[in-house]
Amino acid sequence: MVIVETVLALRKIVGRARIENKKVALVATMGNLHEGHIALIDVAKQHADFVVATIFVNPIQFGPSEDLEKYPRTPDADQAKLKEAGCDLLFLPDVAEMYPEGFEAQPIVSVPRVSEGLCGAARPGHFNGMATIVNKMFNVVQPDIAVFGEKDYQQLAVIRSMVRNLNIPIEIFGAPTVRAPDGLALSSRNGYLNDQERAAAPILYQCLKDVALSLQRGSLDVEQLLDEQCKRITSSGFQLEYLEIRNAHDLSLTSETSGNLVILVAARLGKTRLIDNVVVSAGEL
Known part of the structure; x- marks a missing residue:
């Protein structure tokens, strides 16, 4: 597994995979990986030849009272799990790489209707931030497919609506929720x-x-x-x-x-x- 930290380095490697006629999959995460995330890698491998995972804790999808600073970060363990799962490329950008002109200059993606109510009501602005970073990752990687977990059902619905309505040429796969033996959804x-x-x-x-x-x-x-x-x-x-x-x-x-x-x-x-x-x-x- 290759690890890169810049958009330029990622595009060079993905470009070589495309020259080899490989189908590219994206699994976008915020790290602190568990079996549910690895299941996404497994689904990606079933449908593509080259799997790109991203780990980026996205500041603009956290509310002012939420746990951005306390969000668990386990980079060494995450890398080991992805390598074992057969991930080909890990993109590990920092905030400056993803928001080079700062948050104030960043265009925001808003997906109406499907983002309203439910978690959209409980976490104002969350889905705008999530849709924005997913759209950026789509533009950076330009995958053929992308895999997201069904546990975050509204998130998956927002992404599917964004892809449909912005005519993004990416096929979205939903992976079933992975649960602990007692039924608790892994998170x-x-x-x-x-x-x-x-x-x-x-x-x-x-x-x-x-x-x-x-x-x-x-x-x-x-x-x-x-x-x-x-x-x-x-x-x-x-x-x-x-x-x-x-x-x-x-x-x-x-x-x-x-x-x-x-x-x-x-x-x-x-x-x-x-x-x-x-x-x-x-x-x-």
Whole structure:
């Protein structure tokens, strides 16, 4: 695995891969890698010949009260995991490389509709910052495909909408959520949980599964269904931000209780914000 820190060096190496007619994949991360990230590399390798991973903790997607400085950084371990996974090239830029004229001069990418509500309401400006850096990475690497995790479902939906509406010639793949044996979705932020919080955390996934099962069985009283699970979550020590059912394709609000739906949740446990989702084909049991 080759490691580069500049756009120029990256483009030279990717250019050589293209001369060899290799299909290029991108896996963009913020580091502190776990099995979920490595699963993205595995998907990329299935669909491309040359895999580029990026590690960049992007300042403009963090709010003023969020954990930019405390965000876990594990560069040595990350590099070892990527090398073992068969990544071909790791791009490790610093802030000056990605924002050479500063944040004030940086054009911002805003993706309407799909970025609104859910985490977009809880974290104002987050998706603008995320879409901007992903678009920059797309322009830097110019991959044929890019792989993102389905755990961050709204993020994936925002990226897909951006690619469609800006006519970006990249195929987007979603990789299934990787979970711990007790069901907790793997996340870099799980490391913030203390032992008691970690033991309680899987309740979120249990609630999602129960909602999904009820929808599959044809439940029509969605309001009562969600209310019961909201009470279950809060009584377990969480500060609930949202528990919602949306259209799985575009995250639009829906009153339908059949078809392809996604159940999404965000809640704080202590100081840690957890998100999760389950996609369900309702009314099919």
